[in-house]
Amino acid sequence: MKIAIVGSINADIVINVREFAAPNETVISEQDYVLSDGGKGANQAAAVAAAGAEASFIARIGDDELGNRAIANLVQAGVNCEFVSKTPHAATGLAAILVNRHGDNIISVAAGANAHLTAADISAAESSIAQADAIIVQLEVPLQAVEAAIRVARAHGVKVVLNPAPAPEAALTFLGDVDVLIPNESEARYLAALHGAEDASLENAARALLSAGARNVVVTLGADGCLLATAEGLRHIPPYPVEAVDTTGAGDVFCAFLTAALIRGAPLAAAVDEASAAAALSVTRPQARKHLPTAAEVMEFKT
Numbered sequence: 001m002k003i004a005i006v007g008s009i010n011a012d013i014v015i016n017v018r019e020f021a022a023p024n025e026t027v028i029s030e031q032d033y034v035l036s037d038g039g040k041g042a043n044q045a046a047a048v049a050a051a052g053a054e055a056s057f058i059a060r061i062g063d064d065e066l067g068n069r070a071i072a073n074l075v076q077a078g079v080n081c082e083f084v085s086k087t088p089h090a091a092t093g094l095a096a097i098l099v100n101r102h103g104d105n106i107i108s109v110a111a112g113a114n115a116h117l118t119a120a121d122i123s124a125a126e127s128s129i130a131q132a133d134a135i136i137v138q139l140e141v142p143l144q145a146v147e148a149a150i151r152v153a154r155a156h157g158v159k160v161v162l163n164p165a166p167a168p169e170a171a172l173t174f175l176g177d178v179d180v181l182i183p184n185e186s187e188a189r190y191l192a193a194l195h196g197a198e199d200a201s202l203e204n205a206a207r208a209l210l211s212a213g214a215r216n217v218v219v220t221l222g223a224d225g226c227l228l229a230t231a232e233g234l235r236h237i238p239p240y241p242v243e244a245v246d247t248t249g250a251g252d253v254f255c256a257f258l259t260a261a262l263i264r265g266a267p268l269a270a271a272v273d274e275a276s277a278a279a280a281l282s283v284t285r286p287q288a289r290k291h292l293p294t295a296a297e298v299m300e301f302k303t
């Protein structure tokens with residue numbers, strides 16, 4: 001069982017402050033900064049490996065220390081990084097994250113090498129996609145790379161899972177090539193409105209995404225679970241009730257475990273259940289990327 005993940009890889013620098021600085025002001029934090037691994041693509045690749053599938057990651061880093069560190073951590077997590085290229089003259093993607101004492105955040109991302117992922121990189125990694133059972137793509141890398149990956153997957157009969165974050169408008173043109181679309185609530189509403197859905201109810205948004213071409217839609221709803229929309233109809237799936245401590249990356253764990261369950265042959269509803277359990281387990285742990293749930297832990301959690 002193999003999943004190819006095409007997407008972003010970042011270093012995240014997190015500084016906790018009492019209050020955010022106003023423009024042209026400086027605030028000093030009493031705590032050390034935290035350097036952690038991020039980027040939706042890298043998070044999903046690590047979660048695919050934790051889910052027990054073979055993960056092959058296609059991405060770009062800079063020729064720098066942050067990139068080397070990010071790759072070393074992914075390899076240690078069991079991700080094949082043969083198709084992660086180093087980009088001369090570009091820095092590894094970096095997210096600067098400020099968190100205040102209320103838990104609100106302000107995030108700025110320097111895309112760096114992520115912005116240099118091209119259709120040619122996808123061609124170079126064609127064998128890795130062709131041999132996979134599914135690919136997972138998001139929209140934190142250039143559209144031409146995403147489109148190329150979907151084209152190669154389709155040509156080889158490989159399932160396509162699209163998480164249209166963080167810029168869903170780009171996804172409208174290729175929804176017809178997507179087997180499972182996994183937006184969160186705001187992405188689903190936004191995409192549906194672009195497709196011309198007038199009534200803004202979540203159910204109608206999901207129906208609009210099906211009529212826009214996606215074969216199946218799973219809208220994640222945070223602590224409210226998710227909405228599964230297929231040709232058979234709509235179904236709300238309640239969440240696994242947990243005490244959340246850190247919801248960062250829950251959507252990435254969800255996408256990875258859903259895809260892994262699907263390619264093991266689970267029906268979509270069962271794959272959604274597996275993904276809900278894995279994501280719920282992940283929000284009970286601080287620093288999700290460091291403490292990803294494994295397939296065995298998810299099985300135990302469900303029983």
Ligand code: ADP
Pocket residue numbers: 184185219220221222223224225226239240241242244247248249250251252254275276277279280283
């Ligand atoms: P994103 O982080 O991409 O916006 P969501 O916040 O919708 O994604 O979360 C993804 C999934 O994680 C949800 O559909 C749900 O299954 C699970 N999840 C998130 N927060 C909680 C929570 N507080 N309790 C239980 N499950 C949760």
